[in-house]
Amino acid sequence: xxxxxxxxxxxxxxxxGTLVGTTIExxxxxxxxxxxxxLLTPLFLEPxxxxxxxxxxxxxxxxxxxxxxxxxxxxxxAGHLGDKFGRKRILxxxxxxxxxxxxxxxxxxxxxxxxxxxxxxxxxxxxxxGFSAGGExxxxxxxxxxxxxxxxxxxxxxxxxxxxxIGMILATGLLFVLRISMTPEQFMSWGWRIPFLLSVVLxxxxxxxxxxxxxxxxxxxxAQRKASEHTPLRDLFRTNAxxxxxxxxxxxxxxxxxxxxxxxxxxxxxKVLQMPLAPVLLATTIGSVGWLIFTLLGGWLSDKLxxxxxxxxxxxIVFVWIIPTFMLTDTGSLFLYGLSIFxxxxxxxxxxGPQSAMYAEMFPAHIRFSGISIGxxxxxxxxxxxxxxxxxxLLEATGMSISIAIYLMVLTVISVAAVIWVGExxxxxxxxxxLEEQGEFSEPNTxx
Numbered sequence: 329x330x331x332x333x334x335x336x337x338x339x340x341x342x343x344x345g346t347l348v349g350t351t352i353e354x355x356x357x358x359x360x361x362x363x364x365x366x367l368l369t370p371l372f373l374e375p376x377x378x379x380x381x382x383x384x385x386x387x388x389x390x391x392x393x394x395x396x397x398x399x400x401x402x403x404x405x406a407g408h409l410g411d412k413f414g415r416k417r418i419l420x421x422x423x424x425x426x427x428x429x430x431x432x433x434x435x436x437x438x439x440x441x442x443x444x445x446x447x448x449x450x451x452x453x454x455x456x457x458g459f460s461a462g463g464e465x466x467x468x469x470x471x472x473x474x475x476x477x478x479x480x481x482x483x484x485x486x487x488x489x490x491x492x493x494i495g496m497i498l499a500t501g502l503l504f505v506l507r508i509s510m511t512p513e514q515f516m517s518w519g520w521r522i523p524f525l526l527s528v529v530l531x532x533x534x535x536x537x538x539x540x541x542x543x544x545x546x547x548x549x550x551a552q553r554k555a556s557e558h559t560p561l562r563d564l565f566r567t568n569a570x571x572x573x574x575x576x577x578x579x580x581x582x583x584x585x586x587x588x589x590x591x592x593x594x595x596x597x598x599k600v601l602q603m604p605l606a607p608v609l610l611a612t613t614i615g616s617v618g619w620l621i622f623t624l625l626g627g628w629l630s631d632k633l634x635x636x637x638x639x640x641x642x643x644x645i646v647f648v649w650i651i652p653t654f655m656l657t658d659t660g661s662l663f664l665y666g667l668s669i670f671x672x673x674x675x676x677x678x679x680x681g682p683q684s685a686m687y688a689e690m691f692p693a694h695i696r697f698s699g700i701s702i703g704x705x706x707x708x709x710x711x712x713x714x715x716x717x718x719x720x721x722l723l724e725a726t727g728m729s730i731s732i733a734i735y736l737m738v739l740t741v742i743s744v745a746a747v748i749w750v751g752e753x754x755x756x757x758x759x760x761x762x763l764e765e766q767g768e769f770s771e772p773n774t775x776x
Contacts, residue, residue, distance in 0.1 A: 406463020626681020
């Protein structure tokens with residue numbers, strides 16, 4: 329078998345491993361987010377849901393946000409270990425942890441069964457999910473980009489990114505099927521547990537695929553030079569703190585708008601606009617297909633136009649379209665709602681596809697896992713962690729959905745400024761030898 333054929337097969341395994349893993353991670357995350365918006369409030373916050381539904385909905389969205397505060401911790405731990413011991417090992421561990429936490433949610437007793445212990449246990453599962461997600465994305469992004477040919481980093485890096493829309497399609501599609509195949513009473517009683525329990529199957533599939541993937545070639549170079557003896561976190565904040573801040577700010581708009589689509593709109597359309605849930609889920613699923621298509625396109629375009637330009641096009645679409653999205657949704661038309669989401673995901677995809685490549689190109693190899701994971705996690709806190717909570721508060725305070733659109737436009741302006749601040753990264757060297765030549769890498773001090 330020729331070397332080129334072997335390389336092609338390994339690249340396919342890497343792309344499959346990063347795609348399947350992030351799909352499973354985000355399926356788990358989205359199942360919780362979407363059921364929080366529609367069901368978990370009465371099951372786990374029963375007394376408050378009866379006495380003050382608005383406050384209960386705010387708290388249920390806050391439950392989504394709680395996990396984001398543990399993403400940086402997961403990013404710190406996974407990034408440190410990933411820079412010292414390898415990307416592959418951490419990817420397997422984060423996948424298992426996320427899957428176990430999600431499966432256990434499907435086994436939790438409700439408030440009616442054990443009282444206040446029920447929401448406490450649910451919050452703990454959310455903490456485990458957040459910790460796991462904090463380490464998952466960085467490892468998957470690096471495995472794809474560091475295996476890629478230099479001229480295709482953007483396209484390869486888009487594969488872990490499309491795990492987000494695919495995970496959303498799986499989660500929303502499954503909820504749609506369950507909703508139309510059983511009565512509301514059956515779904516409330518036991519049907520809601522099925523999506524969480526099915527995570528077990530996905531874990532097994534993801535584990536088998538990820539175990540077959542080779543370690544990142546860049547990390548192999550680091551290991552050969554004993555670069556894993558560095559202290560990645562100390563080096564990161566000593567030399568690349570600015571890049572961590574930049575990475576966080578670049579991500580906040582995409583993450584916030586994404587979570588409005590994922591969680592808030594389903595609650596808003598069904599509870600405020602009184603649209604039927606099953607068709608809303610179907611429309612959201614169809615809209616998510618656009619997210620998938622344009623994320624792949626965004627990665628590919630970034631190899632042609634550059635990371636910076638592709639980001640700016642994507643964020644330009646988000647900025648221009650966010651007000652029309654709310655206006656069309658407010659008509660109560662399912663068709664217009666689905667159309668508005670699809671167009672919005674054009675901007676989301678183009679500002680998400682290039683992210684893996686841009687982040688990887690912002691950090692030197694020996695601190696790259698830590699740098700991109702922590703930057704991503706902080707961006708998620710500033711962006712999506714409480715986007716749905718803020719949206720609900722704005723809606724309660726103003727009674728106008730346009731206030732939510734303005735909030736998202738402000739975040740988009742911040743992210744656009746951050747993209748311009750970062751500048752173009754396409755073509756930056758990723759490999760250890762090149763970093764040594766530029767003085768960005770030195771042999772570790774083993775006495776430290």
